[in-house]
Amino acid sequence: MKKLLALSTALTVVGYTAHADVVVMSWGGAYGEAQTEAHVKPWSAASGINATMVDSDNPAPAVKAMVEAGNVTVDVASLEYADAIRLCDEGMLEPIDISVLPAGADGTPAADDFLAGAVTDCAVSTDIWSNVFAYDSTKYTAETAPKTAADFFDLEKFPGKRGLKKGAKAVLEFALMADGVPAAEVYSVLNTPEGVDRAFAKLDTIKSDVVWWEAGAQAPQLLADGEVAMTTAYNGRIFAAAINEGKPFEIVWDAQVYENEMYAIPKGAPNKDAALEFIKYATSTEGLRAQAQHISYGPARKSALKEELVFKDGKTVMAPHLPTAPENMGNALETSSDFWVDHDAELNERFQAWLAQ
CATH class of the missing domain: 3.40.190.10 (Periplasmic binding protein-like II)
Structure with a gap:
């Protein structure tokens, strides 16, 4: 063939x-x-x-x-x-x-x-592919390691800086799921002014401890350099760092946003x-x-x-x-292209204004 x-x-x-x-x-x-x-x-x-x-x-x-x-x-x-x-x-x-x-x-x-x-x-x-978050397994035991999106936002239980992609897409969805919104309801919530406010309010809770990344290679590098305790990242970047470079990185699949x-x-x-x-x-x-x-x-x-x-x-x-492995799909969200085609400009404008505050 x-x-x-x-x-x-x-x-x-x-x-x-x-x-x-x-x-x-x-x-x-x-x-x-x-x-x-x-x-x-x-x-x-x-x-x-x-x-x-x-x-x-x-x-x-x-x-x-x-x-x-x-x-x-x-x-x-x-x-x-x-x-x-x-x-x-x-x-x-x-x-x-x-x-x-x-x-x-x-x-x-x-x-x-x-x-x-x-x-x-x-x-x-x-x-x-998927937006996930990851951590350095040498910094935690199996019992103390983060397991949910809520853990990513819990600075008291899991102190340290957080790496986040510098943009609205996938970040707002992740914040809402960390705040308890079921994956199936994320876009209906985010499609309201109150839902957008809720996502930014959740981001406010860690804003002063965020290191922002833009290029995909930056996320695993931030983790490898110890600049962050955990970071969102493209799942393939974390896999490559772990398998090709032997980095002790672990992916948390909870609240993954895939497309x-x-x-x-x-x-x-x-x-x-x-x-x-x-x-x-x-x-x-x-x-x-x-x-x-x-x-x-x-x-x-x-x-x-x-x-x-x-x-x-x-x-x-x-x-x-793989993002689509059944065991990784328990609380997974497929990106809504319709939502982002309609709202990308306005939400990124608000995101940039929020960053500048």
């Missing part, structure tokens, strides 16, 4: 300028490395088309700026789900028809093989046809399984989950480390 897929990819790229590189923009760090090893390098080898990876703290603003300026220099961008929806609605992305995506390795049509919501009008899921990450093609991409072939390759059963063997993000195809996934070290079984 892999050979057939590679051959198909090599033969079906049309309208491609032979001397141009296909440029993929992603998030850098362990995630960018996983996509480079699982997608960029093997697709380039299979297709005979040179592909390169460039890093960004967040590709969405860069894509928007490029398209608006009429100077698009990347062909594929890795986008958070809500950003992919919003940019598509704004005409910033090329449409992608699900019918052109390859069937699963077991022959299941793509429309039936992808998990619900994993393919949108302009983007295809590469994985399901699909998406590959999309910016409007006006210089190599649009080749970009689509790259996405078809990367989001095939084999492409999604390959990425999940490099980082602990769950594949978005059912066919990719039919066989056991093992990390690139050949011994670490990935299932317990």
Whole structure:
């Protein structure tokens, strides 16, 4: 199947300028490395088309700026789900028809093989990732370690600085769950002025002890340097630090906020046809399984989950480390793209004003 897929990819790229590189923009760090090893390098080898990876703290603003300026220099961008929806609605992305995506390795049509919501009008899921919080296990015993989102906000029982992402998304949801709002009710609460006030009031309780991070690599570094007692982070960053670097980090899955990450093609991409072939390759059963063997993000195809996934070290079984593992989903919240498409600007404006107070 892999050979057939590679051959198909090599033969079906049309309208491609032979001397141009296909440029993929992603998030850098362990995630960018996983996509480079699982997608960029093997697709380039299979297709005979040179592909390169460039890093960004967040590709969405860069894509928007490029398209608006009429100077698009990347062909594929890795986008958070809500950003992919919003940019598509704004005409910033090329449409992608699900019918052109390859069937699963077991022959299941793509429309039936992808998990619900994993393919949108302009983007295809590469994985399901999560915002979690983590701590250094050498600083606690099994009995005294934090176990819930409420513990993250309890400075008396768990003294020390806290690391938090500098932005409203996932932080406001996390604060509400820590304040006792069930995951199923978070967005109905957050959709009211009183709910927004409640989230910020909860953040007020730790504001003076927060160290803010913006790039994904900063969170595990804050923990490793001892600058914080615990921090929110992307689950794959913590996994990479623990498995690749031997850091004594533990993830707390309570109140995790998870979502699909998406590959999309910016409007006006210089190599649009080749970009689509790259996405078809990367989001095939084999492409999604390959990425999940490099980082602990769950594949978005059912066919990719039919066989056991093992990390690139050949011994670490990935299932317990994935956001979608049943034991990690007890109090999990799926990000609402609809909510953030509608409220991103206003809530981040309020978040910045709150920071400045």
